[in-house]
Amino acid sequence: MENATTSQGVTNEGFAKNTQAFKYEYGRLNSAEQKEVQRAFCKRYGVSPEAFRARCGGFTRVSDTELAWFEKRVATYFQN
Incomplete structure (x- = not known):
């Protein structure tokens, strides 16, 4: 039972990090x-x-x- 809880916690943490990274990348762009x-x-x-x-x-x-x-995709807007 403990392994399932630990595993679930790690999974949720990964999803939270993905959301933060997604929001960060989106925020780098202008509205257009x-x-x-x-x-x-x-x-x-x-x-x-x-x-x-x-x-x-x-x-x-x-x-x-x-x-x-x-x-x-976002990186394509910042290529030199």
């Missing part, structure tokens, strides 16, 4: 870029704008795959 990235994310993952906002707000978890894609 945010709209573009939001549209691309919604299209890529088949989610609504409301679901996207739920991820930003921490109400819905951000998967590792979604975060990796999002970080890569």
Whole structure:
């Protein structure tokens, strides 16, 4: 029973870190870029704008795959 609790805690911690990273990356963009990235994310993952906002707000978890894609996409705005 303890292992399940410990494992769950680690999982939730990972999801919280993903949400923080997702929000940080989103905040790096100006409003026009945010709209573009939001549209691309919604299209890529088949989610609504409301679901996207739920991820930003921490109400819905951000998967590792979604975060990796999002970080890569945001990075394209900051290439030299």
